Amino acid sequence: MIGTHYVYWLLFALMMIGLYVVISHGNLLKKLIGLTLFQVGVFLFFISIGKVDGGSAPIVSDDVETYSHPLPQVLILTAIVVGVATLAVGLGLAVRIFETYGTVEEEDVLERDTTP
Amino acid sequence: MTVFTLINISLLAILVATALTVSRLRALYEAAMLSALFSLVTACLFVLLDAVDVAFTEAAVGVGISTVLLLGGLALTRSREAVTPRRRRLPGAAVAILAGGTLVYASQDLPAFGSADSPVQRHPLTDTYLHQSQEDIGIPNTVTSVLASYRGLDTLGELLVVFTAGVAVLALLGPLAHPVDARRRDDLDLVDYRVLRVISAMLMPFILLFALYVLFHGDFGPGGGFQAGVIFAAGFVLYGLVFGLDKAQQVVPRVVLWALIPFGLLLYLGVGVVNMLLGGSFLDYDTLSSDPAAGQHLGILLVESAIGITVAAVMTTVFFSFANRRATR
Amino acid sequence: MTAHLPALQVLVPLGCAPLCLLLRRFRTVTWLVFLLAALSSLACAVLLATRVDDGPLHYEMGGWPAPYGIEFVVAGFNTPVLLVVSVVAVVAAVYARRSVGDEVDDRRAPLVYTCLCLTLTGLLGLTVTGDVFNAFVFLEISSLSTYALIAMGRRRRALLASFRYLVIGTVGATFVLIGIGFAYAVTGTLNMADLADRLTDLDGNRALYAAVVFVFVGLAVKMAVFPLHAWLPAAYGEAPSAVSTFLAAASTKVAIYVFCRFAFTVFGAGLVFTTMPVGEVGLLLAALAMLVGSAAACFQRDLKYLLAWSSVAQIGYIVAGISLATAAGVSAGYLHVINHAVIKGALFGAAGLLVLRLGSARLDDLAGLGRRMPWTFAAIVVTGLGLVGVPPTAGFASKWALVSALLDAGAWPVLVAVLASSLLALVYVGRIVEAAWFRDPPADLPADQPRAPVSMVAAVWALVLLSVYFGIDASLPGGLADAAAAALLGTGGA
Structure with missing residues (x-):
């Protein structure tokens, strides 16, 4: 079990560190960093599903017998792009929030809204 | 081990x-x-x-x-960052432990890592993508053929996500969000470092050339439209950082960038529509030529270029939007 | 050309998005482009709805047969959703011209229309796709454009509302992605029908259970099911009025459809509702959503927030029906999807008229306006009675269907929650009526205010009349809902 599944468990730990940062930290930029960590964990999980022992990159050539699966790689290429797109929008929002409220801490923003 | x-x-x-x-x-x-x-x-x-x-x-x-x-x-x-108060830590930890526990519990029934006998490897998709694709499409890099042809719609969606991000950042930070242009303050003084300036000027053509290589070499090795677009954008970002934003925006005027963002997307869509007009399905590149494989080559090339154009334009625009924000504050 | 209809359903709005950006200098033209996108989508949806009686339509993208390529599937279970989204989009487009012109500055208005096209594309794509990963991509398209739209609200709170939705929405989407990963790892495929086939041999596979859990938790965020609804009130309350009209009516409904699609035609009712307690959990959360949502709505001071909290409760009704997993229950859920979309669209539209006139939609500001804005408040009352479920409104028809489905299944506690929530709905609708008619208008109210634009009033009243019609003659939505339930429960793979 350990010999065959250790990769998954380490990746799950990675995801959960990211998820914890997203939920618990109040700084908006830190939340976005946490989101990136969480997503990268998921990306690695997908890629590890497609890996074959002794395989090589799925670029066909005559002297290679076993290839790792190309499909998870395609999916994750898409997902990485989606991730950076989300990051860009989130950062844009965070910048605007700082400009209007003067802070990027979630609790301070809420406080400034209730006591204008 | x-x-x-x-x-x-x-x-x-x-x-x-x-x-x-x-x-x-x-x-x-x-x-x-x-x-x-x-x-x-x-x-x-x-x-x-x-x-x-x-x-x-x-x-x-x-x-x-x-x-x-x-x-x-x-x-x-x-x-x-402010100190995270203790009471905030609990919910995050609880969710992480719960979700992590579910994941570990579930992983017991996942196929062993690296197994050649997993459902993923046994599925007929594997053979189609790795071997049949060589006849249908004839491109050694199967990632490219799956990305641009078998799952071309996903890639169009991905491009649309990039497009959306560009529009969103423009709406939030772009000049459109600021009806009045404030006074510019150029605080990027990297241009004073001669070594940096000379080396970046020398590097520029190579960066752009490399981007083109990555774009056109995606059929045979790692690379493709998206990576090429990002490298292009990185070139402009470097230029903007070293020579100042005004100079960079003279090289690639805003109007051009903003025209390129929708252009790439429309090119991708246009390829698909042409396929429909020629009697195939949307994104069925076989219709582009009398020889299906040649059609696939052409279609993939067009599509990858479309991706490169929109990605490069969006990434550059997003960077300029952030950088301009600082210059005007 | 008719063979391409499933593709055109999504592709025309998709192409309109870059066009809007290109033509951004001509604000009216960008609006026309969005209207065109909405109208073409409606035309496709109507044509498709008339064609699915003979069986599901499949469209192979790129000419690659499923599961090697991506396919679009149109069948009885998604034509009602296509129709709802398209109709609401057309109404929102008619409504948006003056509303966006008033609430968003001129230079950003074209970007609003661009994002509306993108949201429409995402929602339609999510509805027609037959591939789980493609669903994730469309989900992200609709989500990202929604974040941008919410952030364009008038008040500064819109920014935080959008950011919070972005964070929780992305976590939700990533959960869906994890679930898809597990399902893929144990089957090797991403096509919905192929997945359903291969899952049948996997009894008791724990990875599969995790796939179900993660996909559904992720979707619950997008559906705004209690307790993952926290993003919704601020998001709908702060978005520009035309945007909240569109989103409140369409966006959660599509997420609910995706839930149904996964539950019944991918994972299968046996796994989801018999082996796993999704139905019981769904009923519990639905009952809580009804109580919490309606109770919170009673305490709101802003009409848009009030309506948003009421949406949380109404989503509870829909989830309750679907969680029963019986033909009657699912049909009631679909019926309420249709009716609630029409009702809530009209209500948010009316709230937008008030924003246009008064600059806000706070209940205190509505004092004594009933006589000055009779058409707007008549619209609010007629559709508000639908929220309560008074016969013969559309809300009554779907609530009656839900109650009888719950009775059949013997789900008494949920029935009690439905009744309690209806009483609370009476309270919050009553508060609006009280403010508008039984309070004295402030003395300094200027006598001659500009009249509400005809296009906006017409758009709102189109939905109001539709809801009245659905209340009197429920055969059209009822027929669609029954066909959807039959398609979901009967065929399995489709």
């Missing part, structure tokens, strides 16, 4: 350690740089897991664009 396992475990251990450090660091510039390191190690791990295209993208996006954007965002806001 083989060398592969050893490297694998050590890379994963570095990743977990970096992630923990990032989560604890309250100095956000440091956290941003460490997350760039995190992406770099991730890219190495992707190479180890045979995902060279993904590694390329992660290196370009995670280490390059994401970090530049994060630093840009930090420059416009505050770079020190």
Whole structure:
């Protein structure tokens, strides 16, 4: 079990560190960093599903017998792009929030809204 | 324990350690740089897991664009995080433990890592993508053929996501969000460093040439439209950082950039519509030529170029939007 | 050309998005482009709805047969959703011209229309796709454009509302992605029908259970099911009025459809509702959503927030029906999807008229306006009675269907929650009526205010009349809902 599944468990730990940062930290930029960590964990999980022992990159050539699966790689290429797109929008929002409220801490923003 | 396992475990251990450090660091510039390191190690791990295209993208996006954007965002806001109060820690920890527990419980029935006999490898998709594709499409890099042809719609969707991000950032930070243009203040004085200036000027043509190589070589090796677009954008970003934003915006005027963003998307869509007019399905490149394989080659080339155009334009626009924000404040 | 209809359904709005950006200098033209996108989508949806009686339509993208390529599937279970989204989009487009012109500055208005096209594309794509990963991509398209739209609200709170939705929405989407990963790892495929086939041999596979859990938790965020609804009130309350009209009516409904699609035609009712307690959990959360949502709505001071909290409760009704997993229950859920979309669209539209006139939609500001704005408040009352479920409104028809489905299944506690929530709905609708008619208008109210634009009033009243029609003659939505339930429960793979 350990010999065959250790990769998954380490990746799950990675995801959960990211998820914890997203939920618990109040700084908006830190939340976005946490989101990136969480997503990268998921990306690695997908890629590890497609890996074959002794395989090589799925670029066909005559002297290679076993290839790792190309499909998870395609999916994750898409997902990485989606991730950076989300990051860009989130950062844009965070910048605007700082400009209007003067802070990027979630609790301070809420406080400034209730006591204008 | 083989060398592969050893490297694998050590890379994963570095990743977990970096992630923990990032989560604890309250100095956000440091956290941003460490997350760039995190992406770099991730890219190495992707190479180890045979995902060279993904590694390329992660290196370009995670280490390059994401970090530049994060630093840009930090420059416009505050770079020190407040202390997380104790009461906030509990919900996060609870969710993480619950979700993590579910994942570990479920992983017992996952196929062994690296198994050649897993459902994923046994499914007929594997044979189609790895072998049949050589006859249907004739491109050695199967990632490219799956990306641009078999799952071309996903890639169109991905491009649409990039487009959306560009529109969103323009709406939030772009000149459109500011009816009155404030006075510019040029605080980027990197141009005073002669070495930097000369070397970047020398590097520029090579960066752009490399981007083109990546774009057109995607059929045979790692690379493709997305990576090429990011490299193009990185070239402009470098230029803007060293020579100042005004100069960079003279080289690529805003009007051109804004025309290129929708142009790439419309080109992609146009290829699909032409396929429909020629009697095939949407994105059925076979119709582009009397020889299906030649049609596929042409279609994939057009589509990859379309991706490169929109991605480069969006990434450059997003960077300029962040950078201009600082210049006008 | 008719063979391409499933593709055109999504592709025309998709192409309109870059066109809007290109033509951004001509604000009216960008509006026309969005209207065109909405109208073409409606035309496709109507044509498709008339064609699915003979069986599901499949469209192979790129000419690659499923599961090697991506396919679009149109069948009885998604034509009602296509129709709802398209109709609401057309109404929102008619409404948006003056509303966006008033609430968003001129230079950003074209970007609003661009994002509306993108949201429409995402929602339609999510509805027709037959591939789980493609669904994730469309989900992200609709989500990202929604974040941008919410952030364009007038008040500064819109920014935080959008950011919070972005964070929780992305976590939700990533959960869906994890679930898809597990399902893929144990089957090797991403095509919905192929997945359903291969899952049948996997009894008791724990990875599969995790796939179900993660996909559904992720979707619950997008559906705004209690307790993952926290993003919704601020998001709908702060978005520009035309945007909240569109989103409140369409966006959660599509997420609910995706839930149904996964539950019944991918994972299968046996796994989801018999082996796993999704039905019981769904009923519990639905009952809580009804109580919490309606109770919170009673305490709101802003009409848009009040309506948003009421949406949380109404989503509870829909989830309750679907969680029963019986033909009657699912049909009631679909019926309420249709009716609630029409009702809530009209209500948010009316709230937008008030924003246009008064600059806000706070209940205190509505004092004594009933006589000055009779058409707007008549619209609010007629559709508000639908929220309560008074016969013969559309709300009554779907609530009656839900109650009888719950009775059949013997789900008494949920029935009690439905009744309690209806009483609370009476309270919050009553508060609006009280403010508008039984309070004295402030003395300094200027006598001659500009009249509400005809296009906006017409758009709102189109939905109001539709809801009245659905209340009197429920055969059209009822027929669609029954066909959807039959398609979901009967065929399995489709």
